[in-house]
Amino acid sequence: MTAGPSRGRRYVLLLLLLCGFSIILFRLVTLQVLQAAELTARADRQHQKTVSFEGARGVVSDRHGKVLAMNVEVPSVFGVPASLESPSTAARTLSPVLNIRSAELERKLRQDKNFVWLARKVEPEQGRRLEQLSLDGIGVVMEGRRFYPKGPLLAHVIGFSGMDGQGLEGLERRYDSHLHGEKRVTVLQRDALGRTVFPKGLAEQAATPGHALTLTVDEVVQYIAEKELEEAVAHSRAKSGTIIVMEPRSGAVLALAVSPRFDPNVVAALTPDRWRNRALTDTYEPGSTMKIVVAAAALEENVMTPDSMVFGENGRMVIANTTIHDHEKQGWMTFSEVIQKSSNIGAAKAGMALGEQRLYRYLQAFGFGQRTEIDLPGEVNGLLKAPKDWGRRSLASISMGQEVGVTPLQMVSAMATLANGGVMMKPYIVSEIRDEKGRLLKEVLPQVRRRVVSPDTARLMTTMLEGVVTNGTGAKGAISGFRVAGKTGTAQKIDPRTGAYSSTQFIGSFVGYVPAESPRLAMIVILDEPQGEAWGGAVAAPVFQRVGEQVLNYLGVSREDTVKIALAMKDS
Amino acid sequence: MKMLTIVAGVMLIFVFVWERVDVVRLGYHVERLKTQKVLLERERDQLQVKFSALTSPERIAKVATERFGLVPPLQGQVLMVHEREEVPGPPLLPVEQVRLAKHVSPGRASE
Structure with a gap:
């Protein structure tokens, strides 16, 4: 027996074991250290x-x-394809519950995915039936x-x-x-x-x-505005319509109605044209309602007084080779009558007396050509060119509401400024934001933008605008028992085919406030392309009257002729 | 003494086990209540939606006109009667005119 071969075998065996363990160790280090992150993620x-x-x-x-x-909270149904034994059986079982074709469900369940939605936000009853079925791979x-x-x-x-x-x-x-x-x-x-x-x-x-x-909106006021607007649009066969009701003292919007309406629960089949908020995304040439700005500016600058005499040129006046017409021939009239009768020539003369720079300054001060910054998306600036871009006729045209594009919100905001004694408020529609526990995060308070005209001018304007309703073009806007201040507007639309003012397409509007002596509401009513009679005083003023009467009743505003009864017996 | 220690030890173990079991039991109870709360909140939300839909001014006006035959008041048919402090307004009118108002609204005048 010798030690040599035996020792040699032991060395070989030891070497083999060492190699084996080295390989295992190397693999362990590779798996546990080098590839650890990737393998864990996998x-x-x-x-x-x-x-x-x-x-x-x-x-x-x-x-x-x-x-x-x-x-x-409503149920949503999902599938986990890898957990399904038979996608076709599951699809056939689910089909009658979800009201979806079996083939479509099977296609989803055969996808090479870990998770697929089968039907989202279904009715609670469908969710209950699915839970009763208790299918593997369906949740x-x-x-x-x-x-x-x-x-x-x-x-x-x-x-x-x-x-x-x-x-x-x-x-x-x-x-x-x-x-x-x-x-x-x-x-x-x-x-x-x-x-x-x-x-x-x-x-x-x-x-x-x-x-x-x-x-800030009141759902009852909103309902009244929408109901009356829908009826007016249907009755006048107009393309669309807008009503905005605002509190002049705060700028809070009480109602904002646009016709045609849409149901936000079902929007899939509708186009953006239907849900666009025309009150602040669409501009229009305001026509005669713009005369309130010209008149207020003329009074503020002492260019005119309510009693100043203005010659109506018998209904025709040539400016820059074009003729301005009034719908009625007028001779001499007071400046109040210019506004009452909505004389284009009278307004043009007031504008010319003011001059380009002053008129432009007041247009800007009343908020035209700039956003009101209401807290709603999509608001546009409108169109107000700088005087350097005005033509020879622009001063007269702008004074009677042409060559300028405004939004309904800008116009009612301008009127609310007069109602508020000359102080412009920032319009707003969200008054409070609270967290999920009801804690107040943000409270929006009325915000003054600027003083536009003096209280005296605002008072004079109120008197003149009351005359529009009592003796002028806005008679149908009168509300029994209340003093109403307002202005009618009938603007020709530009025909897109010819680029000229259309003789058949108009925008009829009425903007005003009530009660004139202590305004609670400022309101604008606009009807786009009413058929038949299109005068603002004929189509929009009656809507103002109907909405105003109902809203004032709802708000409990006292009529001027109401006998106030003190319930003295109660006190005693 | 030895016996007392054993009894105390057993009691201690018993209290410890009882406490653990009770914590688990209460845990299940809390879970059940949480689930119940969520379900009740869900039901509340569904009822809120239903309530809001049923109290919509549009629906109320429809029911009032179609089922009960009511009509909106015409111009001038609504008379506001305010208490003195409620709304600032013109001073009280002479007694004769108040009598006129009583004639218009006898129900209110009898108060």
Whole structure:
């Protein structure tokens, strides 16, 4: 027996073992150290599926807390294709419950994905039936669905949100950062066989909801405005219409109605043209309503007094080789009568007496050519050219409301300035923002923009504008028992085919405030292309009267002729 | 003494086990209540939506006119009666005119 060969075998064996262990060690280091991060991520991908859900969007309510938009949790159905034994059987079972074709469901369930939505935001009853079926690989989670319980009411202001809870239009878009809820991420685990393990209480977990908005709008005033506008548009066969009701003292918008209306619960089949908020996205040539600016400027600058005599040129005046007409032949008249009778020639003369620079300054001061900065998306500046770009006729044209583009909101804001003693307020529509626990995050207070004219000028204008309703073109805007100040407007539209003013297409409008002595409401009514009689005094002023009367009654504003009864007996 | 120590030890173990079991039991109870709360909140939201839809001015006006045959008041048919402090207005009118108002609104005048 020798030690040599035996020792040699031991060395070989030791070497083999060393090699073996070295290989194992090398592999371990590779797996556990060098590739650790990548392999861990791969394992997570195989065992976990991350699904994100949004918390409920915040509630939108009117000034009295009446809910206008809110979220309700409804079931959404999803599938995990890898966990299904037979996609075709599952599709056939699901089809009658979800009212979706079996072939379509099967196509989704055969996709090479870990997670597919089968139907989102279905009815609660459908969710209950699915839970009873208890199918492997099919799950139900609760998601917030946006409901607008009043249907079309205030739809152009509120707007709407998308399937994933993102604000797309109106306040839903403007205040999306406040309204959208917290994003919640849920991790679904899968077992060794790849089946999804649904965490207990998945359906009951809720993310923090978004903030709640309180609007300045009153739903009853809004309803009155929408109802009357719809009737007026139908009656006059107009293309569209707009009404804005505002509190002159604060700039708070009480109602903003646009016709035709739409239901934000069903927007899939509609075009943007239908949901555009025309009150601030569309400009129009205002026509005679612009005379309020010319008149206020002329009074403020002492160019005119209400009793100044103006010659009406018997209804025709030539300026820059073009003729300006009045709808009635006028001789001498006071400046008050110029406004009452809506004389184009009288307004042009007042404008010319002011001069380009002063008129332009007042147009800017009254807010034309710039946004009102209301808290709604899509507002445009309007069109107001600088004097250097004016033509020889521009001074006269602008004085009677041509060559200038304004939004309905700008015009009512200008009128509200006169109603508010010459002080312009910033229009606003959201008054409060509260968090999910009801704590006040932001309170919007009335904001003064600037003083435009003196209180004396505003008072004189009120008297002159009352004359429009009592003795002038706005007689149909009169409200029994109240003093109304207002101005009519009938603007020719530009025919896109000829580029000239149309003789058949008009915009009829009426803008005013009531009660004239202590205004509670400033309101504009606009009807776009009414058929038949198109005068603002004939089509828009009666709408102002009907809306004004109902809203004043609703607000409990005393009529001038009402006998006030003190309930002395109650006191005693 | 030895016996007392054993009894105390057993009691201690018993209290410890009882406490653990009770924590688990209460945990389940809290979970059930949380689930119930979420479900009730969901039901509340659904009822709120239904309530808002039913109290919509448009629906109320439709029911008032179609079911009950009511019509909106005509111009001048609404008479506001305010208490003295409520709304600033012109001074009180002489008694004769108040009597006239009573004639217009006998129900209110009898108060």
